[in-house]
Amino acid sequence: MNDDVLTVHGGTPLHGSIEVRGAKNFVSKAMVAALLGEEPSRLLNVPQIRDVAVVTGLLELHGVTVCLEDPAVGELHLDPSNVERAAVADIDAHAGSSRIPILFCGPLLHRLGQAFIPDLGGCMIGGRPINYHLEVLRQFGAAVEKKPQGISLTAPQRLQGTKIELPYPSVGSTEQVLLTAVRAEGVTELRNAATEPEIMDLIAVLQKMGAIISVDTDRVIRIEGVDRLGGFVHRSLPDRIEAASWACAALATKGDITVKGARQLEMMTFLNVFRKVGGVLDVRDDGIRFSHPTGSLNSIALETDVHPGFMTDWQQPLVVALTQASGLSIVHETVYENRFGFTRALREMGAQIQLYRECLGRLPCRFGHRNFRHSAVISGPTKLHGADITVPDLRGGFSHLIAALAAEGTSHVRGIGLIDRGYEHFQQKLDALGAQYERSDS
Numbered sequence: 001m002n003d004d005v006l007t008v009h010g011g012t013p014l015h016g017s018i019e020v021r022g023a024k025n026f027v028s029k030a031m032v033a034a035l036l037g038e039e040p041s042r043l044l045n046v047p048q049i050r051d052v053a054v055v056t057g058l059l060e061l062h063g064v065t066v067c068l069e070d071p072a073v074g075e076l077h078l079d080p081s082n083v084e085r086a087a088v089a090d091i092d093a094h095a096g097s098s099r100i101p102i103l104f105c106g107p108l109l110h111r112l113g114q115a116f117i118p119d120l121g122g123c124m125i126g127g128r129p130i131n132y133h134l135e136v137l138r139q140f141g142a143a144v145e146k147k148p149q150g151i152s153l154t155a156p157q158r159l160q161g162t163k164i165e166l167p168y169p170s171v172g173s174t175e176q177v178l179l180t181a182v183r184a185e186g187v188t189e190l191r192n193a194a195t196e197p198e199i200m201d202l203i204a205v206l207q208k209m210g211a212i213i214s215v216d217t218d219r220v221i222r223i224e225g226v227d228r229l230g231g232f233v234h235r236s237l238p239d240r241i242e243a244a245s246w247a248c249a250a251l252a253t254k255g256d257i258t259v260k261g262a263r264q265l266e267m268m269t270f271l272n273v274f275r276k277v278g279g280v281l282d283v284r285d286d287g288i289r290f291s292h293p294t295g296s297l298n299s300i301a302l303e304t305d306v307h308p309g310f311m312t313d314w315q316q317p318l319v320v321a322l323t324q325a326s327g328l329s330i331v332h333e334t335v336y337e338n339r340f341g342f343t344r345a346l347r348e349m350g351a352q353i354q355l356y357r358e359c360l361g362r363l364p365c366r367f368g369h370r371n372f373r374h375s376a377v378i379s380g381p382t383k384l385h386g387a388d389i390t391v392p393d394l395r396g397g398f399s400h401l402i403a404a405l406a407a408e409g410t411s412h413v414r415g416i417g418l419i420d421r422g423y424e425h426f427q428q429k430l431d432a433l434g435a436q437y438e439r440s441d442s
């Protein structure tokens, strides 16, 4: 993977129009939801990214027929009529590339009475434990057993609705509860739930399938279990992380990018920050135009947080843009303990970024005084110069790419294939925006 290199000739402002399709962090979950139904489902606006291929593979291993009817409109048909057990070795072969397998647990426990989770992959941005997931599944009545190849789960009887309070509003754990509670016996009450737009879209999918779910304004979700679920037809919400990534690329390269498909509602917090930094935006019916002002960018202090806060996934691309802002910017990362690893490469390219263990913000954070460098102070503007860098994780990798595009001179960005996990056709989009680069796979 580290052998695929993008040689980027930076310094050219990105100009033009690109399109974002369905959200990676929703589409994969909606595909898992299809496993709960007795009838086929149709998911629209599905992007061609590697995470979708991984979930397709996992579903097929479990007997679900998955068919991409029309790649141009991203129409995916999922038929779960013949769900079956998969071989542990086959599931394991998919391990390491995605964290989605953990969300198969509830649906498989309902359909087959058992499930197996291999060692999980995903991005290297922190410990990424699964303790909340396992605790939630135990509360529904699942028996959880650690085995050498992974974790084996069984449901000795029908899973039971329960009262759950999450220690932190975790996105994945909230999805775990939803995907399990909808077919459990009785009512489940979830407190301290995550309420990201991708979760709301998942709730919409489950409701279309026949689930009964209500969401209160105080992070409480109530689910009344039902005996049977049908299929769904649903169009995914757009990928607001990808949209914001391109917006930051416009800022960092002094460019002007129209992101078709981007939607204001899910991006309001980002749009406020973009504007405060000095970016110019124009919200249209079919997308959002993001451009650099003629003058300089402003520094800013911000903290990442769960929705409706500033997403942690927006942080990495924004930090690249902040290297071009005048003055000191402060970013306090409160979702992951270790999401500033990517700044090392930026420093090598000339950025002035200092990391601190202290919480440099007003939010009480789980990582203060615990030896995690989770606050960053960025001093700008600094000229970035080309460098030889390696992609550390999905969002950090895209940020490296933005930095290379903004830098003077030539950069070699290694391990670029990782970006295919979550950014659809990113090279075609770079072409459309006039980026100067070559890719070599060895």
Ligand code: EPU
Binding pocket: 024, 025, 026, 099, 100, 123, 126, 127, 128, 129, 130, 131, 132, 133, 134, 168, 169, 170, 171, 172, 173, 194, 241, 312, 313, 335, 336, 337, 394, 395, 422
């Ligand atoms: N956490 C635990 N124990 C758990 C689960 C989570 O301590 O059992 C902690 C995590 O370590 C983290 C925090 O809770 O510190 C939040 O994690 P969360 O469960 O919300 O994250 P996730 O569901 O694993 C999803 C996205 C991430 C995104 C986060 C936060 C997917 C596939 N991934 O992860 O997206 O950063 O929510 O919004 O939906 C990405 O797209 O690049 C990405 C990393």
